Structure formats: C-alpha cells, structure tokens
Amino acid sequence: MIGTGASRRAFIAGTTAMAAGSLGLPSIGGAQAKPVKVGLIHPVTGFVAYNGQQSRLGATMAIEDLNRAGGVKSMGGAKLEAVLGDSQSKVEVGVSEVEKMNEAGVAAYVGCFQSPVGIAATQAAAKYNTPFLIDVGASDLLVKRGLKNVFRMKPGFGRCVDDGIAALGALNKGAGGGAKTAVIVHESGEFGTGTAKLLAGKLPSIGIEAKELIAHDNPTRNFDNIALRIRSLAPHIVMMSNYGNEYMLLARTLFQQKVDLMGMFSVLGGGFNYKFVKEMADASQYMMDTNHWFNPLSASAQALKKRVEAGGALFTFEVYLSYTSVALLADALERAGSADKEKLIDALGKSTFKADLMPYGPTKFVDGQNEGGLPAVMQSLKGEIEVVAPAQFASAKAVFPRPKFN
Numbered sequence: 001m002i003g004t005g006a007s008r009r010a011f012i013a014g015t016t017a018m019a020a021g022s023l024g025l026p027s028i029g030g031a032q033a034k035p036v037k038v039g040l041i042h043p044v045t046g047f048v049a050y051n052g053q054q055s056r057l058g059a060t061m062a063i064e065d066l067n068r069a070g071g072v073k074s075m076g077g078a079k080l081e082a083v084l085g086d087s088q089s090k091v092e093v094g095v096s097e098v099e100k101m102n103e104a105g106v107a108a109y110v111g112c113f114q115s116p117v118g119i120a121a122t123q124a125a126a127k128y129n130t131p132f133l134i135d136v137g138a139s140d141l142l143v144k145r146g147l148k149n150v151f152r153m154k155p156g157f158g159r160c161v162d163d164g165i166a167a168l169g170a171l172n173k174g175a176g177g178g179a180k181t182a183v184i185v186h187e188s189g190e191f192g193t194g195t196a197k198l199l200a201g202k203l204p205s206i207g208i209e210a211k212e213l214i215a216h217d218n219p220t221r222n223f224d225n226i227a228l229r230i231r232s233l234a235p236h237i238v239m240m241s242n243y244g245n246e247y248m249l250l251a252r253t254l255f256q257q258k259v260d261l262m263g264m265f266s267v268l269g270g271g272f273n274y275k276f277v278k279e280m281a282d283a284s285q286y287m288m289d290t291n292h293w294f295n296p297l298s299a300s301a302q303a304l305k306k307r308v309e310a311g312g313a314l315f316t317f318e319v320y321l322s323y324t325s326v327a328l329l330a331d332a333l334e335r336a337g338s339a340d341k342e343k344l345i346d347a348l349g350k351s352t353f354k355a356d357l358m359p360y361g362p363t364k365f366v367d368g369q370n371e372g373g374l375p376a377v378m379q380s381l382k383g384e385i386e387v388v389a390p391a392q393f394a395s396a397k398a399v400f401p402r403p404k405f406n
Contacts, residue, residue, distance in 0.1 A: 033076035036339045038063065038329065039083045039101035041111035041121060042322075046089035047219040048243050051270070052113050054318035055135055056084065057308070059110055061319075062326035072330065074337040080330065087112055089218075091120045098124040107339040108133065110325050113318070115139035115191040122150045129341050131332075131348055135325040136318055138268050139190045143368040149341075151348050151365060153328055153355060154292050154321055155373040157191070157241075157268055161198040164267040164290030167377040167389045168237075169206030171263075171400045178401065179236040179262045181211045185226060185250060187242040188215040195241040195268055211235055220246050223253040231259050240266040247271025248280060255283035262401035263288060272378065273316040274385065281383035286402035292317045293376035293387060295359040296395060304357065324355045328363065359393050 040059050043052035063080045071077040083104050085097035094117035098109065108131040112118040118137035125132045126147045134142050134152035138160070143152050155163075172179045184199055186192035193215065200210040211233050214226055227250070230238060238254065238261055240247055248271040251264065264287045266272060272289035294301040294315070304323065305315040313319070328351065333339065336347035352362040361372040377389040379398050386396035 033071070033078035035079045035081040036072065036075070036333060037081045037083050037101075037104060037106040038326070039085060039097070039104075039106040039109040039111075040322075041085040041087055041094055041097045041101075041109060041117075042113050043089040043117070044086045046087075047245065048089055048113065048270075050275075051136070051244055051316075051318050052087070052089075054313070054316050055111070055113055055322040057313055058319035058322035058324075059135070059326050061304075061308075062323040062330070066326070066330050072333045074334050075339070078333075078339075080326075085111075087114070087117045087121075089114060089117070091117050094118075094121040095124045097121070102128050102130065106130065107333075107341065108329055108344060110135055110322065110329065112137060114189070115142060115194075116189055118142050119145075119190065122147055125149055129345070131329070131341065131344050133325045133329055133348075135322040137191075139194050140369075141190065141194070147368070148349075149345055150368045151328075151370075152368060153325060153358075153360070153363060153370045153373060155375050156369060157195045157198060159373065160267050160290050160375045161195060161202055163375050164265070164377065165199070165202040165206060167290065168208075168265050170389075171398055172206065172208070175262075175400050177207060179208055181209050181233075181235045182237040182239055183211055183230050183233055183235040184213045184239045185230075185242065186213065186215055186240070187218050187246060189218065191268070192241045196239075199239055199241070199267060208237065216242070216246065218243060218246065221249070223250045224257075226250065227253045227257050227259060230254065231257065236262040238264050240264070240269050242270055244271035244273070244276075248276050248283075251276075251287060252280060252283045255280075258405040260404050260406075264402075266290070272380070272385075274314040275316065277380045277383055277385055278314075281380075284380040285382070286380065286399055288377060288379045288388070288398065288400075290375050290377050292321055293359070293378060293393075294320045294357050296387065296393060298356055298358075301357040320357050324357050327355070327357075328353050 042055045067079045071079045087094035113136045115137040122132045138157040140156040186196035266289045269289040331353045332347040336343040388398035
C-alpha cells in the first residue's frame, strides 16, 4: 500500500464531492507544493454504477494514502487531488468528462471501467497528450491504437482468454475430456463481443466446439429465453462475458431452471466477486472465472482488504485495480519529479513498478500494455472465492465437472 488511514469515509467524501466536481484537499500551513490533479472517470450512476463506485473507492483510497504518506516527495511533497467524473456508462459523457477535466488542469486520468467509454476517452485525452491509466477496461483495442498516452497495468482480454482456455483445457483433460461443447453468452458491447470471439476461436485448441454465441443488450433484466435456448442446445459448458447484474441474473436463472452442465466457466465475468458468492452462494457454487485477483500472500493486500471491509464495502477487483493504477501513477510522478505530461508519459513507459497488491512481476510496458500482469482462475466453493490456478497462488483444488442437480 502507499500508506495507511483511508476508509469508507474516503469514498463517501468522494461521492459527496462529485456534485461539486472535485475532491479538493485542504491546505495545511502556508507553503505547500502545488497539488497534482488526477481525473477519475468512472460510471458511478447508470447500470454499472456499483462497479464504478467500487473503482472510485479504490482510487480515492490510494490518493488519500499517498497524501498521508507525504505526497510526491520529488515534487516537494505535492499532494494528489482527485477530480471526480461520472461517465454514466455513456461514451459521449465520458468524452465530455475528459474535456472538462482538461480545462480543470488534470495531469493524468484514471478510468473508465467500460471499454467503449475508455476507447473514446483515451482518444480524447490523446489530443492533449495527457497520460491515461486504464484501471479496469478489458478490450485490447484500448492499447492497440498507437496512442502514446495510454497505459494498462492489468492483462487485457487477449491474455485472459489465453490463460483461461489453458486452464479449462487442463481441467477437462484431467477429468477425462468429457466436455466437447460450449455456449458463450456475452454482452453486446466491445468487451463482451471481443472476448466471445476470442473464446470461440480458441476453444477448438482444447477439443471444445462453441455451438452458439448468444449476445444480449445492456441492461437485460430477464434471461428466461436465453436459459431455454441453452437448455435446448445442451452444451457441456456455459461461458459468460458480461457485466455484474447480467452475470448474476443469468447464473441465478440457470440455477433456478436446473440446467445441468459440466461447468460454468467465464473469462472476465463481471459479476464474479464477493457480492455474488455471498448473496447467491447456491447459484454461484462451482462456477469458475478467469479474472483479476489480488495477491493472497501480500500482507498489504490483506490489510487493504480488511480496511475496505471495515468501511462496509467489499474488496472487489475494481477496488484493488483502481488503487494499483493510482499507485503506478504516483510512482511515475515520483520518478519524473514533475507533472509535465511528456515527462510523465516517459516515466510511465519506463516503469518497473512492483504492484504489491497484485500477483504481478515488475511492470514492463509494451505499447502501453503491461506484460507483467497475470490473471487468476477462481471457483466459488461454499460461499467463498478460491483461487484454483495458477498453482503458485492456488488456495483450493478445482471441482470439475460440477455435480448434477439430480
């Protein structure tokens, strides 16, 4: 962690300050270094508001921790100042927030949770040569357009699909290779569609055929027809790539309709988190997901988890990914010794930052993508989330195939 001291209060304060447009930090004493403004753009309203609020919580906690630890020392102890924006899950609003924050003088942006919003927002930020750190967005398009200002620490959907397919192949082989077919259900945007296409292309390499790709809109509030379609196709595995509400609703619908499967295996399942496994322990039981996970062996990660939970929130991936993105930015500011955008982009590009919260090696950016990131494969078992791969972080052995309903 950057330091200590943040709590749910930081998030609440941030939410309140959103209406005023920024989370200003009071001046203590006279001669303080000029604060460094950081634009935080997340969907804190709209259909993925919970996820956006979790990202804001992680980012604001990181800023509070850095400031309590003395700020950016190479800049005379300059504090970070959060400028809060709400994309409302709308591309045009995300771009508008970039423009407003540029006028406010931000040195960098962190966001945007959704890939389509991030793609447009980073393009807008590129006009001003302003660094943009992607905290959660999964699409590889975010870092494949030649934009020098864009950086992402976590793996994108390409790496997650590769690792997820390898893990599923190993599980299936270990169980006798009984799984031969799959149905992929995905949200219809860039994130879900891109992930689904990659999955369908990779599944044959492990002896599994994608019988059908089923897209759905955002939001979708009833999955009865999709569940009936899945039942009629009778796949061995269902794979899901969608946002939180839809992920949980589809899982619950398949559980209630007792659709027998060898497994439910998602890659970047937006709803696979503590909220899901605690509130729907029965429906989530045995489900697996390839996603981002904190390093369970990290004392800092465990301490941050306790703080977040003590504040009444859950330690979901949005929290520690956004926290880590701010920490990466703070490290770059420290090494650059300046908020000059060109110097900051250069410092980020040369970063060897070690994300202590995450199971990553030192940062190594190639075209803005950190090659040191590592996804994990998890399974819901008895209301808990267990890591089942990679082996060095595993906390349990995977259950595959899952038991039948009858």
